[in-house]
Amino acid sequence: NAGVTQTPKFQVLKTGQSMTLQCAQDMNHNSMYWYRQDPGMGLRLIYYSASEGTTDKGEVPNGYNVSRLNKREFSLRLESAAPSQTSVYFCASSAIRTAGELFFGEGSRLTVL
Amino acid sequence: DAKTTQPNSMESNEEEPVHLPCNHSTISGTDYIHWYRQLPSQGPEYVIHGLTSNVNNRMASLAIAEDRKSSTLILHRATLRDAAVYYCILSYLYNQGGKLIFGQGTELSVKP
Numbered sequence: 001n002a003g004v005t006q007t008p009k010f011q012v013l014k015t016g017q018s019m020t021l022q023c024a025q026d027m028n029h030n031s032m033y034w035y036r037q038d039p040g041m042g043l044r045l046i047y048y049s050a051s052e053g054t055t056d057k058g059e060v061p062n063g064y065n066v067s068r069l070n071k072r073e074f075s076l077r078l079e080s081a082a083p084s085q086t087s088v089y090f091c092a093s094s095a096i097r098t099a100g101e102l103f104f105g106e107g108s109r110l111t112v113l
Numbered sequence: 114d115a116k117t118t119q120p121n122s123m124e125s126n127e128e129e130p131v132h133l134p135c136n137h138s139t140i141s142g143t144d145y146i147h148w149y150r151q152l153p154s155q156g157p158e159y160v161i162h163g164l165t166s167n168v169n170n171r172m173a174s175l176a177i178a179e180d181r182k183s184s185t186l187i188l189h190r191a192t193l194r195d196a197a198v199y200y201c202i203l204s205y206l207y208n209q210g211g212k213l214i215f216g217q218g219t220e221l222s223v224k225p
Contacts, residue, residue, distance in 0.1 A: 035215070042200065043157065043215040059214065090156050102149070102213060104156030 002026050004105035006091050012111045013081045021076040021108050023091030031094045032074035033058075033102065034066060036087040043090060049074055081112045117201045122220045125195075131188040133219055135201030138182045145204040146177060147213060148186045150197040157200065157215075160186065196223045 007022045025032065030051045035043040035058075045058030047066040055066050063085060065077045074093075078085055088109050092102040118136040125131040137146065148160040161168055161175045163184075168175040174187040188195055198218040 042198075042217045045214060092156075101159045101162065102157070104158065107156050 004091055004093055004103050006089075006105035006108050008108060009106065010109050012113065013078075014113050015082060017081050018077065018079050019081065019110075020078075021089055021091070021110075022073070023075065023105060024073045025091075025093040025103070026072065027093060027095070027103065028071070029093035029095045029103070030071070032068065033092040033094075034064075034074070034076045035090045035092065036060065036085075037090060037107075038087050046076065046089075078110075081110075083112045086110060086112045117203060117216050119199075119201050119216065119219045121217065122222070124222050124224065125188075125191045127193060127223055127225050128190050131191045131195070131221065131223075133186040133188075133199050133201075133221065134183065135185070136183045137201070137203055140181050140203055146175065146181075146184050147202045147204060148173070148175065149200045149202065149213075149215075150195075151200070151218070152194075152197045160199070162204075191221075191223045193223050193225065196221055 004025045033048040034046040036046055037043045044060045046060055046064050047055055047058055049055045049068040052071045055068055067075045088107045090107050091105045094102045145162050145164050147162040149157040150160050151157040161170055161173050163175045163177055176185045198220050200215050200218040202213045202215055204213055
């Protein structure tokens, strides 16, 4: 039982390059989330998807786009990466109606030079 | 949005109980109180959550004040593995996906 799987685990980009972080969950959860965590900080919500076919902005959506490809997959795209987007990105999922128990992936460490 | 306030850091001795406080004076009647912890270099993991009554599970206990303006996460016997950052979070828009907004958390260190 893999839970929440994120790829890639590490990535180095140059300013202006684009990339997509992939996230997949095998728990049949309805809701999925993308967070970022900067050094020494708590997590900040970028985007979330309450159910398949819907996405909503979180606290820090600027510079990102998301796609809820199907119930299992939720991707995060950086169209033109900036050094300020250097961070660890976490994907999470939850079954709607379970008072928010989130299951997190292991994180994707992104460095933008 | 209701916010939480936690001490930046706390220390504990191994095998002793730990009480981690959280203030949430602007909590609304429908906000759940969640606790997550994050071990070094890992994603956060769920610890416990509650609404009004005290809650117990295999990891911890959650004591919620009668007025719900504060809560305490209780680790009954701290182990070295419990050293982590503990986040107290209120759930917003529960019926729209249960998104959670994390604060700064409390960094717990456990001394042998």
